[in-house]
Amino acid sequence: MARGRKRLSTAEQIEKTEAMVLQKKEELDELVAELKRLREIEKKENQAALLAAVAKSKWSFEQIMEFVQSDPADRDEE
Numbered sequence: 275m276a277r278g279r280k281r282l283s284t285a286e287q288i289e290k291t292e293a294m295v296l297q298k299k300e301e302l303d304e305l306v307a308e309l310k311r312l313r314e315i316e317k318k319e320n321q322a323a324l325l326a327a328v329a330k331s332k333w334s335f336e337q338i339m340e341f342v343q344s345d346p347a348d349r350d351e352e
Contacts, residue, residue, distance in 0.1 A: 282290065328338060 331338065333341075
């Protein structure tokens with residue numbers, strides 16, 4: 275004979291749901307921290323790649339700075 279499911283009281287349901295929310299929040303917080311860590315690594319890699327490209331460039335420092343600080347819209351009109 276099949277057993278019937280035990281019906282949880284509202285208070286028990288709330289407690290169970292709160293525990294699930296807290297667990298999911300902890301998981302989400304861990305994922306957010308990992309994402310921040312990975313984005314920081316990506317940023318450092320991009321900076322290193324940019325510095326390497328500048329070092330290999332035939333442009334002068336002044337030319338590079340002028341280019342970087344210029345408005346891209348101004349270059350599109352030319």
